[in-house]
Amino acid sequence: MWQALWTQIADLTLIVVLLRLMTPILLSALGGLISDIAGVINIGLEGLMLLSAFTSIAVGAATDSWVIGTIAGVAASVAMCYVMGFFSIKLKVDIIIAGFAVNIFGSGFTVFLMSKIYGLTGNYSPENLNPIPNVVIPGIQDIPVLGKLLSGHNLMVWISLIAVVFCFVLLYRTPYGVHLRSVGEAPAAAKSLGIPVGRVQYSALAWSGVFSGLAGAYMSMGMTSMFVKDMTAGTGFLALAVVLLGNRNPVGIFFGSLIFGLASAVTTIVQTTPGSQVPSQFIQMIPYVVTIVALVIFAVRKKRKLLTQAS
Amino acid sequence: MKTEKAIYLELAGIAFAIVIALLCGFAVILATSAEPFTALSSLIVDPVSNLFNIGTILNKAVPLIFTGLSLAVVFQSGVFSMGAEGQLYAGGFLGALVAVNIHGLPAWIHFPLILVCAMAGGALFAGIAGWLKAYWNANEVVTTLMLNFVAILATSYFVNNVFKDPASGGYARMPYISPDLLLKKPIPGFPAHTGFVLALLAVVVVYLLLYKTKVGYELRLVGKNSRFADYGGIHTNRVIISSIMIGGALAGLAGIVEILGVHGTYKDNFSAGLGFDGIIIALLARNHPVGVLIAALFYAYIQVGAQTMQVGSDMPREVAVIIQVMLVLLVSSQAIFAFLKQKYATRQKAVK
Amino acid sequence: MTILLEMKDIHKVYPNGTAANRGVDLTVYEGEIHALVGENGAGKSTLMKILFGLEAPTSGTIEYKGKPVSFKGPKDAIEQGMGMVHQHFMLAPSLSVSENIVLGEEPKKGPLSMFRDRATERRGIVKLIETYGLKVDPDARVETIPVGQKQRVEILKVLYRGARLIILDEPTAVLTPQETDELFASIKALVGQGYTIIFITHKLREVMEISNRVTVIKAGKTIATLNTKETNPEQISRLMVGREVLFRVEKQPAEPKEPVLSIRDLHSVDDKGAPALRGISLDIRAGEVVGIAGVEGNGQTELVEAITGLRRATSGSIRYLDKELVGKSVANIRAMKIGHVPEDRQTTGASLTSTIAENLILDHYRNPEFKRGPFLNKKKIKQFAKVMMEIFDVRAQNEEVLAGSLSGGNLQKVVIARELSKNPKLLIASQPTRGVDIGAIEFIHREIIKRRDGGAAVLLVSAELSEVMALSDRIAVIYEGEIVAVLDNTPELTEENIGYYMLGLGKKHREKEGAAQ
Amino acid sequence: KANNNTSPAPGGSANAPAGKKINAVFYVNGTLGDKGFFDSAQRGMVKAGKELGINVKSVEGGTNQADWAAGLESLVSSKKYDVVVVGTSQMIDIVKDIAARYPDEKFIFFDDVIEGMPNVYSMLYSQSEGSFLAGAFAALVTENTELKAANPDKVIGFVGGMDIPIINDFKAGYEQGAHYIDPGVKVVASYIGDFANAPKGKELALSQFNTQKADIVYQVAGGAGLGALEASKNVGKYSIGVDGNQNPLYPGNVLTSMAKNIDASVVRALGLYQQGTLAFGTNEVLGLKEGGIGLSKDDLYAKYVPKSIQDKMTDIENKLASGEIQVKSILK
């Protein structure tokens, strides 16, 4: 087991797997981040991803274009967010209830659509889908280490990394970002300066729709080429955990996703290594336990930092 | 006198919300069904049209009441735990172990022992998250979400490997619990089991605990203003841990009551999200125990309605679920209540 | 003088049914400082929120610059040149000072003006700060700066938006006298430049000092508008409260007895871990009031917290009667008949979302007297709360009302009632009258003296030097975590005398080795 | 080996009311599309509706096990349906209880055995037998030299939904089949943890292919397992589908599928019921011989599977059918 792990670290397979696994979590966590920062934490990431995963592959297959498919998936997810905003901001439904509702809806509605459109119930895998491409960098591709490190990843992997930078700039370098932060932290203050609190919150939800839409599209058209009922299988909740683990900022979230992705990648390797005596359930626990440990280490370090600053 | 009016207003608000919700649901039904009236009546009337369905509603409400109470307690102390699901497994598992593996005790000792062990299992498991929060400052949302996975996977391992009934076939379960330990169905032809009585009892106990005891006072105070509680000499950390553990005990009860009332033994993966439904119940109830009772019955009612609608009409499961979601959303709309209150207040003013 | 603003017959009913304004008239001239006074809960803030577009009036008209206006939101008011400094800070704590100031009107750059122009922003703010002499660090996060500076940020926010009519809702409630003086200087400068100011305060001294005219509101109605020069504090307070208010605290000379509290060489650190108390030694005896004077931030807060167990002492001792307090838990300390009125009633002194009764029993719920078997004795608690509300004149419908819906003065009375209800042998009162109306101030002062005369030891901490001088028998001056002087409060003692020590210019130790007379 | 070990139903009473259109309902103890065999049964219902001219309806009970007893009973007690189709071992106790209390209602039970109930007919598919075939097939593939993507390493993969007995029964059969061909074949088994997470199914299969040198993977993970099939296509290796014929999903990569022919058996049972000859009170184990299970041998199979393997498989199938090879199920 250790040897298998080591060889895969050495030949960079681990990194490749890590990047693949981390992308959907990173993207939807960024979505969760923006809504959380604006004080409308979005528990519905899971439902949004499902909605987008289905819409994007359906449209992508029909138009034979992953671009249009992805755009459609994102649009569906954003539209859902506006509905969620209507209920939570306008009708003052508790944002958590609204989020759970979106999850239930996303799971049910995608199956409903699938059966209405294709007469299928469980899964949909279009025959010649044109999926989100992998980016092969011509020059670098053949260089031993660098090639594997940089070339051949899915486009969405790069988009997710760019999204981290994008969110950072959005939150800290644009006026809108300051509005988002103020609305989440001190809505009365923002309101007193004429910032339309409701509208900013709508837009924050919409952003979470954009990112979970991208995550969903990646799951059905990048990681796989199919839609399977409930295929997100809890990714949205993990993303939520990553938002908090990452201390509510884009860079932290990047590292949070990295930790989680790494734990998942290691789990994959351990799970496929023959002769492991550890029961599968305990291996599957690894990412969750690692997350808790990371959280505790993080909290302790924060505390210690405060103390060392003092003396 | 004033509170009485407030209650009437609240009730009026609920009625109003339900009417709107039904109108919306009706619109969806009209759009998707060839037999809208049958569909509507099978959604609204069927669940209460016979004893069987009413009993089913009660049975469904029972675990929701427990998980709802569990989360109401935790939320009242200002902790946003999502961990009822895992605690339910942990508690149910321990309770079932005691039920299955201890023999020869008279039922009147054995049964309470099972409940106590289930509560202990839930509470101890919840205690991990409480301890992490209180002493390591680890965000409870993250820890409880992660610990849910840990509990589900660990119990799954044990029931599949260590405590499996060899006769359980394709899906692992423990050996069946002796019938005299199970919750009875006292009324012939009425499927409700006595777990509902336990749930009512729990509502009363939690109500008393929260609003009439020292512990409840401290717990709510910490939730409302922990700095004030600190200033008043309350050990906030201890209170937080105990509230999470009380919540865990209630979640454990949810698990064991479901096992003793419905499943007859511990089955792998038996909960299917009861702990998460509890979050919705607690929020709908604004964390009040009596509200939890009402919200759980309402939630169970519309869940059974979704099922009877599927049986009694041409509506597919998914549409039924969507209508169910709409009902929940509209009934929890604060804006509708505020609107009514304002109307009322301005009218009062005008009268003066 | 031209009329800038005219509000006529304003009514406001809040959604919960509270009638906060029931016919208020207010006329403000261009270029004046117009003071608005009234008891807690009279409806001042509500009126200003209506003016600023934050609340919609139930009825009434507003004319501004001769034209009727109706603002849909603060944005409209800001566009019309109004600015408001709110009673409670309206700041986002994790944002920087400059981010807070420019919020909503950020300088922009880049394609489609997408990005913040932080250079311009900084320059603008530095200039603003210089122009008005309101010193703050533009890059500091708001949560890290002291209250005085926060107030400056609030004013800078208003100035940044180029407001000509500035509403200041109790800006001095949390300021030290020095800060107040600085603020007044700025306000006067602003008026000199043609700005108009509406100024809400409970301190009539400030009204007299700075305003041109004053409007008195009582129970949601305008009682009178007077020229400041033609009136006096007595008249204003009579209009406000409806009776005579004594500005002097009536008290007999103290008859101090045995020491109740002896602090020796006490050290402690602040929240960031920096030393805050550096060897405090102080005695307080039964039957005397010892006032702590000092510029805020010199260790007052930490001293009070150390005594009450909320903060760990790094060394030294605090003896209370015969017991050592250092190392004891808050619960233990509170159980020893030590009352503590904390400086911030909103966050520490009360739970706003709990009922008055729940706030009142904070010490008593553990008491067997208030229990019945395993349960709290609801009837007893209710009765107790009723009695307390009666004695301390807490004005609310009943004891089930949420503390958060009380006005500042009434909330403070609840806190005082709770802390005095345990018959403390030692009462620690921090800013006991902050933001409280004159009627309530009179009442609270009288209660404190009553306790002293009953044999309690009182430690008073107040940013209000006049309050310290009015109540204390001895005054300990704190500077950078040390007691630099302990002065007897004789009639000869002046504010200047104390100020000398407060600024750290001299030391006068009397209690170093327990040599308290 | 149809072991009609229970005495025949008393008087064959169990039959359709003549002249009236039959109402049949399928109670899904889960949701459709969750695991392949519900869909397969559902296909059977639809087909029966069309071909036999009976009224069919499906009701999904949802994934909460606690709902199933009440859900099924509400169908039965409504008296709207002549016959109820229901399956999986999770429903055995519930069906037994309800069948006893509603002796006039008829039940067709699939995927496990219910004995001793005069109004229940049950059909069990020998999944271990089918998986034995899959295992033998995989072992033949990994050692094959004609198939381009087969490597010399004797490693085959198994991707399961969850580490639970029903899935492990597939795994046990698979291992027996592989070792029947060559005891030296190594079986790498991984579990996804649910039946929905297709990306994870894919990731596990990829890892088995890429780093464990497996060249063929057998998926038993419902929807999640489709990811494993896709992985075989992405890396140009092979896979074996499950539950129905999944060969057309990735032709040339999904070489065959272990199909449980629930649909056909449901149609058959309903047809017999319509004719009045379904033997309630009995049960049948539908193995290879009875057509209950088997490898999908369609055109794609003929096209992509080397002749040598095809022949060998036919040989093994014969031995299984004749009872020469006995497969041990871990469930019995």
Ligand SMILES: Nc1ncnc2c1ncn2[C@@H]1O[C@H](COP(=O)(O)OP(=O)(O)OP(=O)(O)O)[C@@H](O)[C@H]1O
């Ligand atoms: N948002 C609100 N909803 C309901 N009632 C409110 C609200 N805000 C204020 N009130 C009530 O309206 C009345 C007037 O409040 P207001 O804040 O205007 O008083 P104030 O004169 O500013 O008092 P203070 O001097 O204490 O600041 C009070 O009784 C208060 O409790």
Ligand SMILES: Nc1ncnc2c1ncn2[C@@H]1O[C@H](COP(=O)(O)OP(=O)(O)OP(=O)(O)O)[C@@H](O)[C@H]1O
């Ligand atoms: N919805 C509400 N219902 C009841 N009261 C409210 C509501 N919203 C706000 N209030 C409270 O009403 C109070 C207004 O009264 P007031 O201004 O007299 O008190 P305050 O702001 O605490 O005064 P002070 O600054 O003098 O302490 C505020 O404290 C506010 O918290």
Ligand SMILES: [Mg+2]
């Ligand atoms: Mg005010």
Ligand SMILES: [Mg+2]
């Ligand atoms: Mg090979």
